[in-house]
Amino acid sequence: MADIPDDLHYSKDHEWIRVEGDTGTVGITDHAQNQLGDIVYVELPRVGDSLEAGGVFGQVESVKAANDLYSPVSGEVTELNETLNDDPEQVNKDPYGAAWMLRLRLKDAGEVDKLMNAAEYEDYTKKITE
Amino acid sequence: MTTAPTPLKQTPLNAAHRRLGARMVDFGGWDMPVQYPAGTVEEHLRTRRHCGLFDVSHMGEIEVRGTDAIPFVNRLCSNDVTKLANGQAHYTALTTPEGTVVDDLLVYRFAEDHLLLVVNASTTEKDWDWINAHRGDETVKLANRSADFCQIAVQGPDALAILQTLTETPLSEIKYYHFREGAVDGVPAIISRTGYTGEDGFEVYAAPERAEQLWNRILEAGGHGTTEGILSCGLAARNTLRLESAMALYGHEIDETTTLYEANLGWICKLNKGDFTGRERLAQQKAEGVKQKLVGFEVTDRGIARDGYPVLINGEPLGRVTSGSPAPFLKKNIGLAYVPVEHANEGQEIHIEVRGRPVAARIVPVPFYKRERKTSQ
Structure with missing residues (x-):
């Protein structure tokens, strides 16, 4: 069973966001990394880029395929996890910790309320894997 | 997940x-394992270093019997079937009158009047129709035997030793691209020294109702679950293994728009064997030279080339990637691509357009990976 921490918010595209004040930290879920398989490449935006909720902010590539990364909320990128350039496999090993992808300054805190909580995301992943 | 209009074949x-x-995916209408929990990289490496086990039962089998079996198949395919001895197989192509490829396949010769064509899963029906539509006055009896066989591939340097524990057939006596009829774990089987991984290994054909028995017994014999034992492998590893070995995949490197010479398959194009479908056009192309050619490349910049990405030469989009992937054993990002023949030279610098961004790459010799062959093969 995929790990789904209680303190995060989740998007239908399988990204998570941890909100601290007006800063959000974004990554992909355990379910997502498990579905993708061995991650070999992560492509991130630039600091200062403006992201739209639901917009593509980068790519995560497994051996098999390239997959879009979607921003769960809107905001400006303030920090990137550069260690993923050399160690993309962190996404498989620690998707909620070492493999955070970027931090952004939230544009509209209200967008977070539209995301799923852990229980809702668990139901959601169960439904789509049936 | 999407709902398919017709149920997937199993x-x-x-x-x-x-x-x-296993994680299962729709592969050309078949519900197939793309990878197991070990993951594609481990499955790939295990096959290179020890042994991988693959279910390739989705492949099609078409039987050709009759006194004219050999001349019939020789007329439809590009390689020379008359060169096969009993117990021998070869790689060949069903060709169109334009010299392009209906399918690539293996032809097994059991007897002068008995051949078995092993074709791709997604093209089995097309091939069956094509072969039937191109019957002439030869005396042949055709049968689509696809449902009568399971096919299990045991691949890698330990494949022979593992399979040998389950059969009395002396496997080391079977030469590469030869086969014998025998038994594996008591199950009547065709044991063929062939594969699609670039490793030594065997493909075992048997009755489908014995498939699970064979699969489980081979896993058991190979020490499945141990770090250096046999590992079940999915289609993703099958693809990366064949790509490192630069073997063509139908629908990618070859299809009805690419000719055998463009795809570097001139070696299965026997123009002097007598007439066959597409011979005239292929002879013409051989004389005049091809305009585009399949080449291997290595990405030298950060980025991964994928199927369908444009190839830029001096900034111009002049080619396309047919297969691109990280290569787990070589630890490089590699691919195959069609480029204009004047640029199809080793060392040629090219760019792959990755999501709008040109990523540097270089044309390199193929195969990217070549195993060390032992003397017995």
């Missing part, structure tokens, strides 16, 4: 894959 090993925790 191999006799479907339940076995699910028990092993």
Whole structure:
């Protein structure tokens, strides 16, 4: 069973966001990394880029395929996890910790309320894997 | 997940894959394992270093019997079937009158009047129709035997030793691209020294109702579950293994728009064997030279080339990637691509357009990976 921490918010595209004040930290879920398989490449935006909720902010590539990364909320990128350039496999090993992808300054805190909580995301992943 | 209009076809090993925790995908209408919990990289490496086990029961089998079996197949395919001895197989192509490829396949010769064509899963029906539509006055009896066989590939340097524990057939006596009829774990089987991984290994054909028995017994014999034992492998590893070995995949490197010479398959194009479908056009192309050619490339910049990405030469989009992937054993990002023949030279600098961004790459010799061959093969 995929790990789904209680303190995060989740998007239908399988990204998570941890909100601290007006800063959000974004990554992909355990379910997502498990579905993708061995991650070999992560492509991130630039600091200062403006992201739209639901917009593509980068790519995560497994051996098999390239997959879009979607921003769960809107905001400006303030920090990137550069260690993923050399160690993309962190996404498989620690998707909620070492493999955070970027931090952004939230544009509209209200967008977070539209995301799923852990229980809702668990139901959601169960439904789509049936 | 999307709902398919028709139910997916299953191999006799479907339940076995699910028990092993495989992630299943729709592969050309077949419900197939793309990878198991070990993951594609480990499956790939295990096959290179020890042994991988693959369910390839989705492949099609078409039987050709009759006194004219050989001349009939020789007329439809590009390689020379008359050169096969009993117990021997070869790689060939069903060609169109334009010299392009209906399908690539293996032809097994059991007897002068008995051949078996092993074709791609997604093209089995097309091939069956094509072969039937191109019957002439030869005396042949055709049968689509696809449902009568399971096919299990045991591949890698330990494949022979593992399989040998289950059969009395002396496997080391079977030469590369030869086969014998025997038994594996008491199950009547065709044991063929062939594969699609670039490793030594065998493909075992048997009755589908014995597939699970064979699969489980081979896993057991190979020490499945141990770090250096046999590992079940999905289609993703099958693809990366064949790509490192630069073997063509139908629908990618070859299809009805690419000719054998463009795809570097001139070696299965026997122009002097007598007439066959597409011979005239192929002879013409051989004389005049091809305009585009399949080449191997290595990405030298950060980025991964994928199927369908444009190839830029001096900034111009002049080619396309047919297969691109990280290569787990070589630890490089590699691919195959069609480029204009004047640029198809080793060392040529090219760019792959990755999501709008040109990524540097270089044309390199193929195969990217070549195993060290032992003397017995």
